[in-house]
Amino acid sequence: MIVIGGSSSKGLSTDLASILGVECEQAKVRRFPDNECYVRIEKENLGTEAILVQNSYPDNNFVELLLLQEAVRSLGVEKLITVVPYFGYARQDKRFEVGEPISAKVMAHHLQLNSDRIITVDIHTPAILDWFNEAESVDVGAAPEIGNYFSEAGIDLVLAPDQGASKRAAEVASVIGVEWDYLVKTRLSGTEVKISPKSLDVRDKDVLIVDDIISTGGTIIAATRELRKMGASTVTASCTHGLFAKGALPKLREECDAIVSANTLEGEVSEISVAPQIAKVI
Numbered sequence: 001m002i003v004i005g006g007s008s009s010k011g012l013s014t015d016l017a018s019i020l021g022v023e024c025e026q027a028k029v030r031r032f033p034d035n036e037c038y039v040r041i042e043k044e045n046l047g048t049e050a051i052l053v054q055n056s057y058p059d060n061n062f063v064e065l066l067l068l069q070e071a072v073r074s075l076g077v078e079k080l081i082t083v084v085p086y087f088g089y090a091r092q093d094k095r096f097e098v099g100e101p102i103s104a105k106v107m108a109h110h111l112q113l114n115s116d117r118i119i120t121v122d123i124h125t126p127a128i129l130d131w132f133n134e135a136e137s138v139d140v141g142a143a144p145e146i147g148n149y150f151s152e153a154g155i156d157l158v159l160a161p162d163q164g165a166s167k168r169a170a171e172v173a174s175v176i177g178v179e180w181d182y183l184v185k186t187r188l189s190g191t192e193v194k195i196s197p198k199s200l201d202v203r204d205k206d207v208l209i210v211d212d213i214i215s216t217g218g219t220i221i222a223a224t225r226e227l228r229k230m231g232a233s234t235v236t237a238s239c240t241h242g243l244f245a246k247g248a249l250p251k252l253r254e255e256c257d258a259i260v261s262a263n264t265l266e267g268e269v270s271e272i273s274v275a276p277q278i279a280k281v282i
Contacts (some may be wrong), residue, residue: 002046004055006068008061009085012263013053015275016083020051020282027068039067049079051282052115052203055265057088067130069114082115085264086241090124105131112137119281121264121274122168122212122240140277142169142240144264146210147175149260149272150238156205159183159197159227161219165211172210183223184207195226201255203231214261217248224255225263234258240274241265 001022005013007029017024019157028040037060042062056062065084072080092103108128113133120139123129129137150172160169160182173180181200207227213255214220214237224235235258242261244252249268252259 001049001051002043002070003053004041004046004068006052006061008055008064008066009053009083009266011266011270012083012085012273012275015263015273016051016053016278019275019279025069029064030060039064039065039071041068043069046072046075046077048077049081049210050077051081051082051083053085055086055088056084056111057086057264057265059088062088062107066110066114073114079113079117080115081117082111083119083281084111085121087120087123087128090128093125093128101282104128108132111135117276121262121278124212135167138281140147140274140281141168141171142264142272142274142277143171143210144175145262145272145274146238146240147172147275150208150236151176153208154206154237155208155236157181157197157200157202158208158210159202159212159223161223163198168212172208176208194228195223201230202227204233206234207232207236209235209237211237211239213241213243214248214252214259215243215245217244217252220252221255236260238272242267242269 003013003017003024014024025043032039037070044250054065088123089103089107108131112132115135118137121140158167158169158173158180163182166182169180181197184198236258237256238260239265240262259269261270262272262274
């Protein structure tokens with residue numbers, strides 16, 4: 001077995017190979033003058049089983065992933081496990097308007113064409129896995145690793161940004177050994193909305209907000225401001241997938257005491273490796 005790292009997942013692929021005790025080969029990736037993608041795997045003998053780690057987001061990484069799958073197969077690999085740390089287009093999992101594609105279904109179809117098994121991490125909608133009908137699929141969660149990361153950080157309370165994310169907050173809190181709650185929005189008037197924990201008091205507590213994705217950061221910023229008004233000592237935000245779109249990271253840093261993400265999307269604050277959870281299902 002060997003791990004092949006795509007350009008979006010160099011750190012994660014290295015971590016995974018280290019845990020599994022196997023070799024890691026980083027693919028050679030460059031762009032032609034017209035911006036088309038060129039990939040090459042220089043090691044010619046990969047054995048019969050390989051693990052490819054590469055995101056399907058943004059679009060250029062998806063094309064790279066498809067090319068790498070074919071390149072791996074061309075070197076004689078019989079069993080290919082494709083790890084997609086961040087599954088792009090997962091939020092378009094239904095047809096909202098007539099004439100729209102179900103983008104997540106399209107992505108699933110193409111990803112499985114040249115793979116025997118697909119592993120995702122905190123996929124936005126678990127039902128998407130049902131569309132992998134030609135390859136085995138499994139989704140793993142980052143919550144245990146987020147909990148481990150903050151286990152010695154003095155966190156008093158873990159909060160989910162809404163009720164739908166309660167399970168993740170509960171898992172993280174269980175690892176840390178603290179209470180958890182979720183935030184609710186209460187409309188006070190036509191223009192005023194109050195955000196507060198459902199049950200627990202945050203006064204003088206070090207609070208950790210946990211979500212699957214932080215995109216523009218609007219929800220986290222609004223929640224942090226309200227928690228400070230309620231007397232929280234510190235507010236830290238963490239997520240599995242740190243998209244940080246539209247300059248979100250600097251804005252979040254102005255409001256939160258710390259921002260930490262998992263390494264599904266590698267960047268400035270991707271300090272939590274999900275490799276241990278991926279390794280468990282390989």
